[in-house]
Amino acid sequence: MNTLFLPPSPGPTRRGVLRAAGAGSALLTLAACRSAVSHSESDEVGASAAPRRGGTLTVAHGVDFTPALLFSQSSMSLPQRLVFNTLTRYDDDLRPQPELAESWEVSPDGTTVTLRLRRGVTYHDGRPFTADDVVFAVENLQTPERSAQLRSTAEAVTALDKRGDHELTLTLAHPVGNLFDLFEFMIIPDRNTVEEALTGDRLVGTGPFRFDGWRPGSLLTFSRNDSYWQSGRPYLDGVEIRVITQTDSLLSSLRTGQSQLSLGVVGRDAATLKDDPQFTITTYTTGNGCSYVGANTAVRPTNDKTVRQAIAWALDRERIVEQAYGGFALASAAPWPESSPVFTEDNRTHYRHDPDRARELLRQAGATDISLPLGYSASPGNTVIAEMVQYDLEQVGIRTELQPYDPANAQRRLISQEMPALWTMNHGFAQVTPSTLAVSAYPFNEAHNTSRFQSAEYTGLVQDAWRRADPLDEEALDLYQRIADVLLDEAFIIDIAVLDIVQVARADVRGVTLNKFNYLTLDDAFLA
Template sequence: MTELLKSSVVALGLMASAAAAQDAITLGMVLEPPTLDPTANAAAAIDEVVYANLFEGLTRFGPDGSVQPALAHSWDAEQDGRVWVFHLQDGVSFHDGADFTAEDVVFTLDRARADDSTNAQKILFEGIESVEAADPLTVRVTLAAPDGNFPFKMAWGDAVMLDPASADSLANAPVGTGPFRFDQWVQGDRITLTAWDGYWGEKPALNRATFRFISDPSAAFAAVMAGDVDAFPNFPAPETLSQIEADPRFRVIVGTTEGETILAMNNARPPLDDARLRKAIAHAINRDDIIDGAMFGYGTPIGSHFAPHHPDYVDLTQQSDYDPELSKQLLAEIGEPVRLRLALPPPSYARRGGEIIAAQLRAVGIETEITNVEWAGWLETVFGAADFDLTVISHTEPLDIDIYARPDYYFGYAKPEFVALMDAIQRATDPGERSDLYRQAQEMIAADNVNAFLFQLPKTGVADARIKGLWENAPTQANDLTGVSWAE
């Protein structure tokens, strides 16, 4: 075979390989999910793999944050929102071949609200009084009180529909109704999904999706530049974005998330049960330095637990502005030396931001002992057991200010007046009334300095310039691949 012929064969082979790859995608992720069961764990990385891809709910979030039909094609409110009737899609089946019917909805919602439920967002289901299958394609949900927000709650990843036969094995062998089915999980490396031929809705353009776990920012940058990943929707190395943006092979995608990034404080334990200390910490922090140093300028300062792009957002940053002299005065009033533990999970915003925060606290007289913890350890020790003083974390669930009303939540607030506000929001059906209550809620937790509110986490992603359909914004924690394709 001549060298020219050999070259032609190699070139044709490369072209064929490239063409074959256009129905597959490899995405980078910072964190590996601890499990693939979105109904039993709070880790955002779970939904980043399975939401809308493998599992579906009665409703879903669209890329603009709107609540859209999913397994229910429509729904009706009765009795001013106390009763909700969901009309299900016909011809839906699970990946194991079982038909999806109203009985599966009854099973899923009853399981989520049961006394022994391990659902991380059990509060979404606490208002349910009963769930009935009126017929195979109609479900009637009766609530204890009117709730105009119920379809929104059903769009969360924690409310996806399950097959009773596989509900107990979702952690490692998930079965859903989505356009992709579970293929393989190589622990510590990747998860692979493949398109499912039996999908009830519009088939995805992709046939295969691989999620690779790369937590180190330098390694993430190297993987992008080498083409080892096709996209990194939540890119952990913002310092390299200008370099990537200058390369015509790539596209930089900057949008918003629902992620309120906070220095969480353990309100339930001394010494942080002292409001003066929490206030001293809040005023010792220079948000701009953290945004510049940890996020290289990406991020919007926040003064409460609410997304700045939400219409009910109140800018309360001035209530906890940088005032180290005030911090020193408050510490002098307390009169005792303060030394706190600071647990930092793997994301770069936490590790980098935590180092800056420790230096800022040290400057006013608060010593911190930093411990870097892996994600599973953070979930068990900090989130699960509340065994911490301080931690840096981004809460990426949508409109989740209600977590401050939960008595067993890890930062231990649940002030009765705040709980009453959340109860009032739950009952309110008038949009104006709900807006006013949300503003009051923001103001209350800001005044109490429950946590030190840092910045709204931006969505800084990078992708091969030929990829279309990736979400620019993140109204929920998801890498929705249902509309993703390669340019022809």
């Protein structure tokens, strides 16, 4: 067996591989170009401020909690890490660090993983955390009804063998390069109350805060877990998440002090606060979100690849980045951030703003007098993107009718393949192991994507890339580029921009972080 848990590296690496000694298996590690860049000098003050116990942090969020989506990653996932823990957590270089798993070993062929679990951890109701809870968490994600994007990775686990209460071995059907993506994605719920969790009545975990209650459309409240396994944490007495769906109201809530933190402020609005000493603006630029236009390949005329390519040429990505995101994004025709081994400048600029070329492609396709529905998730900021896409398409002769969906309905439509000819939303999963995007994200899933796109070539490439024990060897990198070639050519998902996650906080808020799946982490947060 080869130990894959190593202490953090002394400094960041651009592209690294965490290798098992003497073995070819590896865990992908990527360096963030900038994991967090602050636009306020108040960060320097915060760095020297000593943690202080007490107080309630009020978070303004643009979408409501959706209990039915508890085990999937979406814009409703913000509270997950308050109540629950995960097995591991990536650092900025995608090196897994301990959480509920203290250490781990992977066999040379990549088909078994032994986890040693943290002792002394209890659920909020006092029940001890054991290996049975990890067994349940994996089997829970294997259930199709959970709509978990990483279900394919969970399903690769064919056996879970306990060795007492705090050690177990996972046997895999084949190597999977994104196993530690699963370990960070998968919250570990209380197996006795999971059905109550799915209705929002009761959330029981091992996390830093206890769930107190939820008023749909309004408020979620949490209180300090005094029995948390991290000694002295959390510092906060409580957390409130206020649901504020209007963009203007979200910004106003911060300005007036009604809320102290938000990760939902639109980039162009956040830019207006960057010189205000009352606020600290932090941007996470590792690519945990991309805006895109999706095309339904089962209906006319978007079943024609030439029409989809015309749409890709019609979009003015640079204008959208500047006007809609205030510069807090990277215009890109491909989904991967600069920190990814798949990123290339050629991929990023494969489609540029070229209305004449778009019109010519539509002419070649015989697509004239086109009028199409354009669906979108009506959360803060998404309306303006839909309107800008509508304008760009109109310039090349494609009329669109905007169809707003509330965020929960948009997510349901995405999962169940009920989107119209065109839609625009955000997707994730390009920020972790490259194969995860195409086996896990609903818009890209090779077996069951929202666009209803099917291709034996695409499926073969994705499966080959995903089943590699070493996700960063030369063959893997070649497979990733070939996947990128298919995505760009087929254009069933037309990426617009890799988004920065913009965190706006009052100047007295310290220690807030996110994990790679956008779960808000407040273990070390405090009010200075």
